[in-house]
Amino acid sequence: MSKSILVTGATGFIGSHLVEELLKKQHHVESLIRKGKTGNPKSKTITGDITDKNMKLGDAKYDCVFHLASHTPLEKNKKTLQNVNLEGTKNLFNAINNNTKSFLYVSGMGVYGETGDKIVDETFPYSPNTEFVKTRLKAQEFLEKNCKELGIDFSVVHFGDVYGTKGWFYEFLIKRLLKNTFRLPKGGKYYKCFVHIDDAVGSLISILENNRFNERFNVVDSTHTKFNDFVNYTADSIGIKHPGNVPTFLVKALLGSDLTKLLTTSIKASNKKISEIYQFKFPSYETGVTDIISELKKKGMLATSKR
Numbered sequence: 001m002s003k004s005i006l007v008t009g010a011t012g013f014i015g016s017h018l019v020e021e022l023l024k025k026q027h028h029v030e031s032l033i034r035k036g037k038t039g040n041p042k043s044k045t046i047t048g049d050i051t052d053k054n055m056k057l058g059d060a061k062y063d064c065v066f067h068l069a070s071h072t073p074l075e076k077n078k079k080t081l082q083n084v085n086l087e088g089t090k091n092l093f094n095a096i097n098n099n100t101k102s103f104l105y106v107s108g109m110g111v112y113g114e115t116g117d118k119i120v121d122e123t124f125p126y127s128p129n130t131e132f133v134k135t136r137l138k139a140q141e142f143l144e145k146n147c148k149e150l151g152i153d154f155s156v157v158h159f160g161d162v163y164g165t166k167g168w169f170y171e172f173l174i175k176r177l178l179k180n181t182f183r184l185p186k187g188g189k190y191y192k193c194f195v196h197i198d199d200a201v202g203s204l205i206s207i208l209e210n211n212r213f214n215e216r217f218n219v220v221d222s223t224h225t226k227f228n229d230f231v232n233y234t235a236d237s238i239g240i241k242h243p244g245n246v247p248t249f250l251v252k253a254l255l256g257s258d259l260t261k262l263l264t265t266s267i268k269a270s271n272k273k274i275s276e277i278y279q280f281k282f283p284s285y286e287t288g289v290t291d292i293i294s295e296l297k298k299k300g301m302l303a304t305s306k307r
């Protein structure tokens with residue numbers, strides 16, 4: 001049945017795919033986008049910035065708000081992170097003014113912090129260890145509490161690193177691999193969780209369509225993958241050489257210690273729970289990365305790759 005949906009972060013990597021997929025499934029979609037940005041022309045656009053305390057959304061009634069707008073973890077300024085991720089979420093909630101039946105908040109696996117060699121599932125305690133993740137978790141707690149008080153259904157999704165033809169995978173990994181400027185911090189010898197963009201978006205929609213609210217879902221593929229294996233597999237798929245390593249102190253100097261921690265904290269997780277309602281198209285990163293690389297080749301976005 002067609003639902004009425006508001007998507008924040010609709011111009012972003014995941015949000016733009018989500019809007020497209022929701023429209024394909026005949027849902028009515030409204031996109032919250034910032035002034036000067038262009039959203040999907042097939043969705044209704046609402047112009048607004050979540051940092052604006054007086055943001056207005058009108059009187060539309062939604063079945064669900066997918067909240068994806070957030071500052072990037074590249075930001076080092078704590079105040080900016082707090083302003084967008086936490087205060088922005090509060091402003092959004094106030095602007096919605098109880099005009100939604102449910103809220104789906106998109107977050108990352110970083111909330112679990114250091115988990116050692118354990119396989120993380122949805123019963124694991126949160127232990128955020130960076131400012132970016134702390135502000136995201138505070139926003140989640142705010143939504144959980146306030147949705148409960150107003151009788152709005154709430155679920156949270158923790159994504160692994162989502163790869164696709166846009167976002168970090170193309171902008172930070174592929175482009176740098178092509179220029180031979182990508183280097184692996186700590187030799188990439190830590191586990192990361194990955195998820196193909198189609199499965200990230202498919203999982204979100206299946207939570208809505210299966211009415212799975214007041215729950216937490218970890219959305220990661222079925223493999224436990226060391227970052228260097230993922231990167232080297234990507235380089236092999238393009239047909240270029242594997243990258244070298246970079247000392248951690250240099251990464252910290254460039255990216256700051258928080259982002260370095262976020263990038264290099266080892267984590268293994270299970271997708272058992274989300275798999276009950278969603279069948280992954282790409283349960284392993286090998287098939288997923290092959291799919292994205294062939295898409296990039298078709299689009300001519302790897303044209304200068306052969307050296």
Ligand SMILES: NC(=O)c1ccc[n+]([C@@H]2O[C@H](COP(=O)([O-])OP(=O)(O)OC[C@H]3O[C@@H](n4cnc5c(N)ncnc54)[C@H](OP(=O)(O)O)[C@@H]3O)[C@@H](O)[C@H]2O)c1
Nearest residue numbers: 009011012013014034049050068069070107108159161162
């Ligand atoms: N990509 C991943 O691997 C990954 C993994 C785990 C969790 N997540 C989470 O998933 C969500 C989406 O990620 P993404 O990769 O799609 O991020 P993204 O490409 O950086 O998109 C972020 C979106 O948020 C919007 N935004 C930022 N500040 C805003 C503001 N003040 N008011 C209104 N909109 C604002 C951006 O709008 P503009 O276009 O105007 O900048 C953009 O549409 C985020 O919450 C992210 O933390 C992502």
